[in-house]
Amino acid sequence: MKSEPDLFGIDDLKNRPGRTEPWDGVRNYQARNYIRDELKKGDLAFFYHSNCKIPGIVGVMAVADSPSPDTTAFNKSSKYYDPKSDPASPRWLQVTMRYKRKLKRTITLEELRSHKVLGKMKLLQRGNRLSIMPVTSKEWEYILTLE
DNA sequence: GCCAACGTTGGC
């Protein structure tokens, strides 16, 4: 799961009360579908810093609840307001994420790209812009051995 | 700051 450290980084999550944060504002259908279909309470996720000097994986977090409607879509004063999301049939979903730990070091995008076995990772696919995407268990375990 | 890649919008 990507986030821009200038806006909300791993330390921001760590410093939140309860070390949790609602992951709202996702406005991409594919990412929405991953929230809806793939995320279960207790699942682990990498925290990825994007759009910054050294993009890469910086930590581990966990899904803290079940997916629920993203109510920022109904809030006219929210930057995530979406008039097409009907409260009776919410278009966008969110999930709460809980801080687990920081990696001992950042595993940079550049480093991830240098490992041939990770070549199929969604994150590394050309042109990928998804903010939420699956990691296979093999990829997960391999990446943690790099730490 | 540039720009490739991608998603969305809206005219037709």
Place this chain on the structure above:
DNA sequence: GCCAACGTTGGC
């Protein structure tokens, strides 16, 4: 339904 125009993402 097509596709040009536009907006966004995000690495570099």
